[in-house]
Amino acid sequence: MTIANQARSFFRKPHNVILVILAVALSFLTLFPLLSLVRDSFVVHPSEVMTVKGAKVGELTFFHWRKVFASGLTSANMLYKPLWNTVKTSLGSCAIAILLGGSIAWLVTRSDLRWKSFISVVFIFPYIMPSWTLAMAWLNFFRNRLIGGAPGLFTALTGIETANWFAYGAFPIIVVQGLHYAPFAYILIGGILRNMDANLEEAATILKASRFKILRRITLPIVMPAVLSTFLLTFSSCMSAFAVPAFLGTPVRFNVLTTQLYRTLNGLNPGYGYILALVMIVIGTGILAVNQWFIGKRKSYTTITGKGSNISLVKLKALRTPVSLLVVVFLAAIAILPLVTFAVESFIMAPGNYSFSNLTTQFWIGPGRVDIGGGEPGILINKYVWLGLWNSIKLSVVVALMAGTVGGLAGYAISKARGTRLAALVNNLAFFPYLMPAMAFGAIYLSMFARPFLGLPSIYGTFALLVLVGAVKYLPFASRAGVNAMLQLSGEIEEAGVILGIPWRKRITRIIFPIQKASFLSGYLLPFISCMRELSLFVLLISPANRVLTTMLFQYNEKGWNQYANAINLIIIVVVLSFNTVINKVTGASIDKGIGG
Amino acid sequence: MPEIALKGVTKRFGKFVAVDSLDLTIADGDFVTLLGPSGCGKTTTLRMIAGLETPTEGEILIDGKTVFSSRTGVDISPDKRDVGFLFQNYALWPHMTVEQNISFGLENLKWDKARIKERVAGLLATLKIGEFGKRYPSELSGGQQQRVAIARTLATGPKVLFMDEPLSNLDAKLRTEMRTELKRLHLETDSTFVYVTHDQLEAMTLSTKTCLMRDGLLQQYAPPLHVYNNPANVFVADFVGSPTMNFIEGTGSNVNLDEIKIVVDGIDLMFTPVSGSITLRDDQQIVVGVRPEYIKIGAQGKVRAKVYSTLPSGMETIVRLSVGAQLLTAVVFGAIDFAVDQEVAMDFVEDRCVIFDKESGCNLALGRLGVV
Numbered sequence: 018m019t020i021a022n023q024a025r026s027f028f029r030k031p032h033n034v035i036l037v038i039l040a041v042a043l044s045f046l047t048l049f050p051l052l053s054l055v056r057d058s059f060v061v062h063p064s065e066v067m068t069v070k071g072a073k074v075g076e077l078t079f080f081h082w083r084k085v086f087a088s089g090l091t092s093a094n095m096l097y098k099p100l101w102n103t104v105k106t107s108l109g110s111c112a113i114a115i116l117l118g119g120s121i122a123w124l125v126t127r128s129d130l131r132w133k134s135f136i137s138v139v140f141i142f143p144y145i146m147p148s149w150t151l152a153m154a155w156l157n158f159f160r161n162r163l164i165g166g167a168p169g170l171f172t173a174l175t176g177i178e179t180a181n182w183f184a185y186g187a188f189p190i191i192v193v194q195g196l197h198y199a200p201f202a203y204i205l206i207g208g209i210l211r212n213m214d215a216n217l218e219e220a221a222t223i224l225k226a227s228r229f230k231i232l233r234r235i236t237l238p239i240v241m242p243a244v245l246s247t248f249l250l251t252f253s254s255c256m257s258a259f260a261v262p263a264f265l266g267t268p269v270r271f272n273v274l275t276t277q278l279y280r281t282l283n284g285l286n287p288g289y290g291y292i293l294a295l296v297m298i299v300i301g302t303g304i305l306a307v308n309q310w311f312i313g314k315r316k317s318y319t320t321i322t323g324k325g326s327n328i329s330l331v332k333l334k335a336l337r338t339p340v341s342l343l344v345v346v347f348l349a350a351i352a353i354l355p356l357v358t359f360a361v362e363s364f365i366m367a368p369g370n371y372s373f374s375n376l377t378t379q380f381w382i383g384p385g386r387v388d389i390g391g392g393e394p395g396i397l398i399n400k401y402v403w404l405g406l407w408n409s410i411k412l413s414v415v416v417a418l419m420a421g422t423v424g425g426l427a428g429y430a431i432s433k434a435r436g437t438r439l440a441a442l443v444n445n446l447a448f449f450p451y452l453m454p455a456m457a458f459g460a461i462y463l464s465m466f467a468r469p470f471l472g473l474p475s476i477y478g479t480f481a482l483l484v485l486v487g488a489v490k491y492l493p494f495a496s497r498a499g500v501n502a503m504l505q506l507s508g509e510i511e512e513a514g515v516i517l518g519i520p521w522r523k524r525i526t527r528i529i530f531p532i533q534k535a536s537f538l539s540g541y542l543l544p545f546i547s548c549m550r551e552l553s554l555f556v557l558l559i560s561p562a563n564r565v566l567t568t569m570l571f572q573y574n575e576k577g578w579n580q581y582a583n584a585i586n587l588i589i590i591v592v593v594l595s596f597n598t599v600i601n602k603v604t605g606a607s608i609d610k611g612i613g614g
Numbered sequence: 615m616p617e618i619a620l621k622g623v624t625k626r627f628g629k630f631v632a633v634d635s636l637d638l639t640i641a642d643g644d645f646v647t648l649l650g651p652s653g654c655g656k657t658t659t660l661r662m663i664a665g666l667e668t669p670t671e672g673e674i675l676i677d678g679k680t681v682f683s684s685r686t687g688v689d690i691s692p693d694k695r696d697v698g699f700l701f702q703n704y705a706l707w708p709h710m711t712v713e714q715n716i717s718f719g720l721e722n723l724k725w726d727k728a729r730i731k732e733r734v735a736g737l738l739a740t741l742k743i744g745e746f747g748k749r750y751p752s753e754l755s756g757g758q759q760q761r762v763a764i765a766r767t768l769a770t771g772p773k774v775l776f777m778d779e780p781l782s783n784l785d786a787k788l789r790t791e792m793r794t795e796l797k798r799l800h801l802e803t804d805s806t807f808v809y810v811t812h813d814q815l816e817a818m819t820l821s822t823k824t825c826l827m828r829d830g831l832l833q834q835y836a837p838p839l840h841v842y843n844n845p846a847n848v849f850v851a852d853f854v855g856s857p858t859m860n861f862i863e864g865t866g867s868n869v870n871l872d873e874i875k876i877v878v879d880g881i882d883l884m885f886t887p888v889s890g891s892i893t894l895r896d897d898q899q900i901v902v903g904v905r906p907e908y909i910k911i912g913a914q915g916k917v918r919a920k921v922y923s924t925l926p927s928g929m930e931t932i933v934r935l936s937v938g939a940q941l942l943t944a945v946v947f948g949a950i951d952f953a954v955d956q957e958v959a960m961d962f963v964e965d966r967c968v969i970f971d972k973e974s975g976c977n978l979a980l981g982r983l984g985v986v
Contacts, residue, residue: 216705219666224719224770225693234718238709 031521032433035426036443043446046489050461051298057464058082058291065286081288095277095289096296103273106190106262107255113195114251115244118202121344126210127236128331131341137207142352144200145597146590147550147567149260151193153574153586154355156264157362159184167368170358174371186271194261196351198251205250209243210236228331242311249308253301257454259553264574275456275553282460282557291464294457302452356590363584380580396584402569406588409565412480413548416487420495421541423488428499428540429529433508444500451493455554462486463557478560490554491544498543502536503529542600550593616677616773616806617642618663623672625658625830632658634830635672640823645800645807647817647838650827651853656810657778659827663808664699664776665692676774698772702779704763706751712738712762713747719770737765757788768803777809781816793819814854818842826850843966848975851903851968857932859903860942863972866900868893874969875986876902879939881917882986887979888965899972904983906932908964909944915959916985921952935960961985 027033061076068080085096124130125137143151159179160169172178182188217239221231259275266276274297282290333340362368366377377383383395396402427447434440450458462485467477476482506529514524530537552567559568566589573582618640625633633655640646648656661667663674665681668689674682676697681690692699706715713734720730738744741761751759760780767775780796781789797820800807811817817824818838826833826841826849834846838854845851851859864878872891876883883902894900911919911933922934922941926949933944933952937960944960952958965982 214703214705216701216703217707219692220699220701220705220707220766221718222666222692223664223697223699224766225722226718230722235707239707241709 030433032430033439035430036434036439039423039427039430039443040439040446043443043449043489043492046485047446047449050465053465054291054294054461058288058295060288062287065288068286081286081292085289085292095281096293099272099274099277100296102187102266102271103256103275106187106194106273107252109187109191110194110198110255111248111251113191114198114202115206115247117195117199118204118247119206119244121199122203122207122210124340124344126207128333129337130333130344131337132345136344136348139348139352140203141200142594143197144204145546145594146355147260147552147586147593148194148197148258149264149552149570150355150586150590151196151351152189152261152264153583154358155189155193156184157355157358157583159189167370170361170371181269185265185269187266189265190262190271190273193265194255194258197261198254201251201254202247205243205247206240209240213239245311246308249304249311253304253452253454256300257297257456257553259456259556260571263571275454278456278460279556282463287464290460294454294460297454297457298452301454301457305452356587359583359587359590363580363587365580368579380584393578393581396581396588401564402566402585402588405564405566405569405585406592408480408563409549409567409589409592412483412487412563412565413545415484416491416548417541417545419484419488420491420544421537424492424495424497424540424544425499425502425530425537427492427496428501428503429525431496432500432503444496447496448493450490453490455490455551456557458490459486459554459557477558478562480563482558483555483563483565486554486558487544487548487551491547494543494547495540498536498540502533502540505536506533546593546597546600549596550589617675618677618774618806618808619673619675620659620663621673621675623659623662623669623674625655625662625667626670631830633662633669633827636830636832638825638832638835640806640808642806643804645797645809645820645822646825647809647811647821647823648825648827649811649814649817649853650833652812653829654827655830656812656825656827660776660778660808660810664697665690665695666699696772696774698767698770698775700763700767700775700777700780702782704751704759704783706759706762706766708751711748711750712743712754715751715762716766716769719766723770733769734765737769741765756784757792760784760788760792764799768799771803772805774806774808775803777807779810779812782811782813796820815856818854824854826853844977844980845903845968846977848901848903848970851970851977855905857906857943857945859905860909862902862904862940862942864900864902866894866898866969867896876900876969878902881938881940883962884984884986885967885969885979885981886965886984887981889980892979894978900978901970901972901975902983903968903970904942904962905966906943906945908962908967908983909935909942910961910963911935911944911946911958912961913959915961917960919958919960921954921956921958923954924950924952926951 028037058081059077059079061074061078061080063074065080066074084091086092121136121140125133130136156169158169158171160167161172161179161181161184162168163181163184168178169184213236218231218235221235226234257275259279262271262273262276263279265271266273272280274293278290278293278297281287281293361371363380364376364378365371366375366379379395381395382397384398393399424447427443431440431444431447453461462482463477466475466482469475476485510532511524511529514528519528550567552571555565556568556571559565564572566585570582570585570589573585618638620636620638622635622637623633624631624635636655636659638659648659650656658667662669662682663676669682669684671684672682673680673685676695680686680688681695682688707718710718716734716737717730720733725733734747735744738747741764743758743761743765746754746758746762751762754762760783763780777796781792784792793816796807796809809816809820821838823836824838824841825835828849834841834850836844841850842854845854845859848861852861862876862878862883864876864883866874866876866885869875869884872887874885874887874892874894876885885902917937919935919937919942922936924934925932928949929947931946931948931950933946933950935942935944935958942960962983962985966980967983968980969978970976971978
């Protein structure tokens with residue numbers, strides 16, 4: 018066969034066409050930006066002309082690298098301290114998430130705990146809600162007078178002034194992120210426990226092992242790989258979290274990598290920021306590599322599923338009701354109470370005064386008053402809020418359509434050409450954005466699209482940029498869903514269509530998509546909801562014209578307009594929760610079925 | 615020595631009745647199979663005796679000791695019932711080596727290290743898996759995993775051994791081999807085996823007594839050959855035996871003292887009971903059951919039949935015959951390849967044909983079948 022003929026037969030298969038297009042497009046959208054980011058860390062930027070002595074804009078320099086890594090106190094403040102803070106808070110959060118999520122997973126799957134269905138539904142809430150929800154609730158409760166402003170509910174109710182370490186900084190960040198990711202740990206570990214062959218534990222029971230010994234020698238070692246995997250994924254999520262440390266750390270100048278990145282990129286030294294972004298990408302990639310290596314090891318056992326239906330449950334006996342009650346009360350405190358505080362905070366006139374006479378609807382429907390919040394009207398009659406909500410929904414819909422469609426096609430093509438080098442390349446490229454911390458990803462796109470290049474005009478500040486960054490960042494959700502959907506479908510299904518001479522487009526739309534509707538749809542829905550509650554990805558790229566709700570919330574919070582922030586947060590949560598519920602009811606897909614984030 | 619007794623044991627999952635007031639006594643040293651189609655309650659029964667499932671009602675005694683009673687509230691946990699359990703999927707612990715799997719139960723009994731080592735080595739040798747001691751279960755084939763599971767179960771020397779379809783994950787050849795070994799094991803260990811299977815051949819070949827169940831109800835509890843030759847009802851007759859029994863439906867009536875004339879679509883049959891005479895209702899609808907080996911094909915024979923198909927397998931040949939409106943299965947020893955639509959003569963032989971009441975499905979009598 019001649020080369021021309023070979024090429025023709027290669028391209029006659031639709032999945033090969035898709036793979037080639039995706040390989041080129043994704044290289045351009047993920048690898049190329051990475052290179053551009055590296056380059057930017059060596060270049061003098063316009064705002065840096067004064068700091069880098071004797072340099073002109075665009076010149077190559079090692080200035081940033083030297084400053085960030087090897088300049089004594091500057092480096093310590095710039096990189097090492099925030100890095101240490103990131104590691105510290107992420108480790109702490111992981112510990113809380115895994116202990117809490119794991120315990121509840123065990124209680125739900127292995128004991129005769131009461132109200133299980135309620136618990137398993139409500140426990141997921143903190144994970145579906147935006148990550149800063151609990152951080153804001155924490156502030157509503159525990160903020161103190163030390164940094165100015167009014168004290169929170171706790172002080173108002175008890176008269177006890179909260180200590181700084183308790184209200185701000187490492188401690189609350191660890192607690193809040195731990196609670197936010199505990200459901201994630203619960204989902205992963207619970208999934209393993211639920212699928213774990215109950216016979217494995219029963220075999221030990223018959224051989225006279227005690228309950229505790231079974232847990233220690235059988236159950237824990239078997240779920241260990243899942244726990245480790247949970248640990249690594251949670252760690253990388255915590256590391257890339259921006260909102261929580263921004264809310265809780267900034268008041269006491271407690272910086273982590275993400276907040277530092279935000280500061281430098283928004284300030285006069287973007288070159289430093291690009292290096293910090295690289296550091297985060299290296300760590301993120303490293304963690305995922307460790308995870309992959311671990312999953313592939315000899316003693317890991319993914320195929321341990323059996324009929325786990327009729328396991329005999331551990332009887333909690335006298336502790337049954339107290340433990341169940343404790344869990345329910347705790348869940349109410351972390352999943353429902355925060356919403357109450359947002360409502361309360363948004364209805365009070367003078368912050369810190371929770372008396373009845375201080376209630377007002379000013380921040381919801383009041384007309385603007387010069388003496389409050391810079392004359393902003395209440396959020397329900399504020400056209401900018403409505404614009405933000407409209408932007409959020411528009412952005413999420415467009416992003417979901419793009420990511421879902423491309424991801425679905427990617428999944429189709431990857432599974433069709435499984436085993437080829439091209440498929441592996443596209444698979445990795447499509448997963449690559451997942452490794453990158455959201456803010457670093459935003460930074461890359463900022464660096465790449467802030468100026469015209471390759472003949473394209475600068476799209477910085479446009480809606481198109483937000484769509485692009487969102488679609489690429491959430492592509493992994495969709496391509497994963499697509500690959501999973503296709504793997505469950507035997508190849509013969511499509512081949513039967515080929516034999517009958519049905520054209521490719523019809524095979525996709527009339528045969529493959531309808532059969533695996535739920536899986537493909539979740540490839541659209543996960544990007545949608547993730548996008549609705551995304552902050553760190555967009556915070557660097559947003560311009561006043563295309564503000565979305567989350568960045569508005571962040572701005573209100575930065576200005577200290579607490580009531581507006583709480584009201585907007587409530588709107589976001591209601592939108593996200595209701596979309597997730599409706600979507601879940603209709604299609605069975607839910608954000609908690611995703612791969613974390 | 616252990617004898618297992620179930621008294622009125624019932625298990626309900628919500629509204630679904632998995633096992634319905636089951637009475638069963640398993641004598642010491644028996645090899646009892648619980649047989650039936652999937653969903654008949656056999657696994658649930660086994661798990662209830664082992665203590666892995668809690669009955670809704672009833673009483674279970676092992677070795678004269680009540681281990682469960684819904685009346686008195688006794689419910690002894692599985693680890694105190696002194697039983698062994700072999701799971702369908704082996705349930706080997708994936709994170710432990712073969713040796714660790716086998717020694718786990720002995721550690722729980724607080725055996726000292728030297729003794730454990732000796733016992734494990736002994737078991738590995740008995741089950742011919744000596745070279746795999748240091749491997750992980752995922753590195754073994756299905757048959758090897760099966761042997762490890764057996765070794766683990768035998769390690770603590772239980773006097774009662776429960777097995778839940780232990781051979782169903784093996785290929786046909788290995789299954790035959792393991793059957794032989796299980797039967798030997800039963801004698802060598804001198805223990806009571808309770809064995810769940812949906813494979814009638816396994817039940818026939820292995821057990822001393824077969825307990826046939828359907829929809830949670832006990833159908834027949836007897837030695838396997840008795841079940842084969844004298845099935846309690848149509849269901850049992852149909853379930854046991856391969857190829858399956860022929861069922862001919864017709865209308866019966868008493869004639870000539872104790873003979874029964876059966877009018878079938880196409881032929882008239884005469885049934886002579888050997889298990890005692892019976893009286894039928896007027897025009898009672900009955901089903902005649904004839905095992906394939908009791909249909910003889912030859913040059914002489916009262917019935918003309920046409921060959922519908924022939925399936926020679928070497929040792930025997932299964933021949934489908936069409937007789938009037940009936941399609942009957944016969945088994946001939948040796949390989950004979952009849953041509954399709956060939957005319958042959960056939961006869962019913964032996965006095966082990968069964969008649970059942972069509973309405974209740976119950977066995978009415980055993981006897982000889984002839985053609986009028």
